[in-house]
Amino acid sequence: RAEAALIDGKAIAETIRREVAAEVAELRASHALSPGLAVLLVGERRDSQSYVRMKKAACAETGIESIGVDLPADASEEEVLTAVRRLNGNPDVHGVLVQLPLPKHVNTERVLAAVSIEKDVDGFHPINMGQLAMAGRRPLFVPCTPKGCIELLLRSGVSMEGKRAVVIGRSNIVGTPAALLLQRHNATVTVVHSRTRDPAAITREADIVIAAAGVAELVRGNWLKPGCVVIDVGINPVDDPSTKRGYRLVGDVCFEEAKQVASMITPVPGGVGPMTIAMLLSNTLLAAKRSKGLVE
């Protein structure tokens, strides 16, 4: 049988970024509206700094204004909350993103709940999660990574209706919202987690697999039903002395085995990764349009 087709997240994300850029230009021209994203960074974690840089660069490329707010690692929770509230009140800011993780002495739950739900472009506010879980409701924003997974399926022509789907992982930022989104598209969803018995047998029932466990190459070829579609969210460093950095990144799926079984699969890197930022841009655009009543 033929090898799985690649779902090219990089190319799809690029298309979305171009679509967003076009809309941003149009908003500026016809409504004098400049979408703005505030990125709040507390402390100096290297990885967080690099994510923030990537987000700002993506904003610049699409014409979205980015407003960086940097607080020292020892900022008090009250200082962080004050910064969030100030951004909530700033009319030039349409999206407020709090870069995670926050320092340990700051209560993440409290800070995320302080973001105005109209500016919650990360979709992490419990009201947005509640609306995502509830039938007949619509969240203002959906978290970027799971939204990116679904967008990859949609833009690859994969129908979810009536399909069996397995989501591996149940985190707030990926697994749980991914499962809720698949269900909203009328898939029949099973959530596999670390306490699941025989995850291989369960995953083998799925037409669509979203893997977000954070375990390198957890999903082997024999976990997959022939012809299934695989979305691999994992980004895991594994030692590799043959590379300059001494490691390389692999997904939660054993790609070499899976591509022999699946009909479509996302690579790592170049699959879900680029979609996360594309969805952040798209959520920021949505927030800006909504602030002027330009969306339903």
Add this chain to the structure above:
Amino acid sequence: RAEAALIDGKAIAETIRREVAAEVAELRASHALSPGLAVLLVGERRDSQSYVRMKKAACAETGIESIGVDLPADASEEEVLTAVRRLNGNPDVHGVLVQLPLPKHVNTERVLAAVSIEKDVDGFHPINMGQLAMAGRRPLFVPCTPKGCIELLLRSGVSMEGKRAVVIGRSNIVGTPAALLLQRHNATVTVVHSRTRDPAAITREADIVIAAAGVAELVRGNWLKPGCVVIDVGINPVDDPSTKRGYRLVGDVCFEEAKQVASMITPVPGGVGPMTIAMLLSNTLLAAKRSKGLVE
């Protein structure tokens, strides 16, 4: 093989009501605190009136004060919202319950979101649903019927950890919160709904089945894995000329067939039904205790 053991919801609910009554008496004696539940009824639907009557009677029996607020069927949304806000502000009221369904001209979503989350004993506020969906968070209240289902499992010694569970139905008041609760107890959960293909085969994989589809006797004996545990939420009237009322109530499970296959099963009536009100009383007690800082 032996027939399934009955899970006696009536007896378990009675035990819970006695436990609640004892705690209510104790609160009154040692903290001069009288738990109070407000029940807001809009219009004069017969079924709603009867539910409200049952809830008030259960309050009276356990020593909880009930405050009935009745509005005419043509009350405006603003009048309903005003009534809710007044109850939110009333210190003698610890729980606010809005009897559903509301008349069509009133936006249910808006009214439910107006209930103070500290008094949301029905657990229908989107923040409570979001917290239920989110790992590491705790909702202030869990909706009564699904909470009752889990309580039946716990009090019958059924462990959920690592078990496969199928929930049939994904409504906001039963199916979705039931699935989220099972998952919090580390079951591996699949949600079956009206667009699911081959629900029988999927249900047959489950060690625990919660049926909440609202379809009389949907789940046949051959949908069940031998030895599974069945919680039947359905309450469906079917014609029966041999009865005085001309109908009888059956569940979503074909009881006669299922009891030959399952190891434990709830009857209808007398299973989940009585648990819903018991959980409402228990949520009201919780709200009252929390209002005085008597719970973590």
